[in-house]
Amino acid sequence: MAPQTAFVYLWTGTFLFAIANGTLEAVANPLVATLFPNNRTHYLNILHASWPAGMVLGGFVHTALGSQSWKLQLGCFLIPAAIYGVLFLGQKFPKSEASAKGLKLGEMLRDVGILGAAVVGLFIFLFFKDGLGPLLAGFTGNETFFGGQTWFYISAAVGGAILLMFGGASRWTLGAPLLFVLFITHVLVGAVELGTDGWIQNIEDAILAPGDGTKLFIFTSALMFGLRFCGHFIEHKLGLKPVGILVVCAILACIGLNMVSNVTSFAGALLALTVYALGKTFFWPTMLAVTSDRFPRCGAVAISIMGGLGMMSAGLVGSPGLGYAKDRFSGETLQHANPAIYAEYKAPTPSKWLIFSEVHGIDGQKLEAVNAIPADKRTPDQQTVVSAYISGNRETLKVDSIIPATMAGIYLLLLIYFKTQGGYKVVHIASEGDSAKDAPRKEPQTA
Known part of the structure; x- marks a missing residue:
């Protein structure tokens, strides 16, 4: 098969897969928010426990079937799809609060x-x-x-x-200014959670022994899976409201990323990534819960937009931003250490991102060849290249920690705002066409 044809097939398949993922995200979140209107934080976190569970299972599948045909590996996706299909046969689900009140799309978009x-x-x-x-x-x-x-x-x-x-x-x-702030904040959530997840395994493999990053990734994913079942306990037993949970999580994520940037051993990385995992666990589902709680008139629209913004942020801001930062810091470190070596190992293609100036990182193929050489057999020049690359990775994680630090500031301001409004409360639509207001509502019965 010609490379161009292979590219077309690969892109088309990936695009269809992304459409499927986006459809699931757009449907599942509003459905759970509608089914459990009085306990959204808990049940949306349980729903999103499937994300780290999938990463853990994916890690094991890759370990077990990594040498097998790619068709067999991708075919594993048909198993949960078939299970979902059987479970949903004959089911009836309630309308969202906005739909039940007869609100039109234009009315749902007023808060947007x-x-x-x-x-x-x-x-x-x-x-x-x-x-x-x-x-x-x-x-x-x-x-x-x-x-x-x-x-x-x-x-x-x-x-x-x-x-x-x-x-x-x-x-x-x-x-609604509050919804605008939540949208912007969820852009940061997508960048720091999904964007960092896409890079941190490779970064840790560079800092530690090869393969350690994968082990740590599976561990943190398993930890997130377990923690996402604890939303009810945290909110109702510990007394932390959703925004309070987000404040604590942002602080922990910031601390965790700074700790990860300084690790030198597997044990240290385990501790640092545990702190980071504790921080990032509740970001995504709790943000969706807050939006559903405060803007019922938007129906499924607001949290669908929020999910889409988070996903796009990961692909357009988080991952490429971290890649650019890594190239910039690694290249600058090597250039300052030894300009002659930098000239030899400089990447031929510049790295660019958004409005930032183009930079030349370290050539990936040359770096891979150097990393394949045992540390005790590398020349001083080769060791300088590896050290610069590791230094760039560490600096990238430190810069990445600015995102959860910013989020912590935003969440703290939101916490103060809700305090001035009498505390965080779930909002319901009083009657058709009315503004949303605090009102009790029973959880709907499903058929």
Whole structure:
């Protein structure tokens, strides 16, 4: 098979897989929020326990079937799909509170408004420019068009159209400032949780012995799986409201990432990643719970947008941002240590991200060749390259910790805000067309 044909098949399959994942995210979160309106934090955390559970199972499947056909490995996805299909046969599910009150889409979008639409439009623009553009360039071989000013303007036009579409549907309301803040914060959640997950295993493998990163990744995923069943205990027994949980988690995640950046042993990494896992465990589902609790008029719209923003942030901000930082810090460290060695090992292709200047990191193939040499047999120049790479990884994690530190500040301000409003409360829609307000509501019966 020609490389171009293989690329088309791979991209198409990955795109369809992403559509399936996005559909599941868009449906499952509102469904659970509707089924358990008085205990959303607990049950959304249980729902999202499936994420780390899948990573643990995926790690074991890769270990057991890593040498087998890729078709067999990907075929394992059919097992849970078949189980879901059987479980859902004949089931009936309740309408969301907004749908039950007869609210139209425009009314659901009023809290999203122009502020929320601006965030969505920005990420659609980034997706077209930095995500779809390079892929289409690979399809067509026309890098000049899809990497140039024309495609930039097309991407901006699409993002602007999304803004106008959402703005018009919401009747040009500004939107709820609190929901706007939650959207922005969830962008940070996607960057620090999913984006960091995508890099931290490779970073730890570089700092520690090869394979240690995988072991630590499986351990932290298993820890997250267990902790996500404890949401009810934390909220009702320990007395931490959802925003209080988020404050504590952000602080722990910041501390954990700084600890990870300084590890020198497996035991130290185990402790550091435990702290980090404790921090990141409750971010995603608790953010969805807060949005559902405070904005029932949005129905499934707000948390679907929030989930999409988080996912796009991981792919457009988190992962490429960390990759850029690693290249920048590794390259700068090596250049300062020995300019001649840097000139020899400098990556031929520059690394770039958003508005930051282009940098040249360390050539990946040359670095891989050096890492394959036992440490006691490397030349001084080769050891300098490895040391610069490790130093860059450590600095990347320190910079990454700024994200949860920022989140901690935002959550603390939200905590103060809710204190001034009489405390955090679940909001319900009083009657059709009315503004949402605090009101009791029984959990719906399912058929």
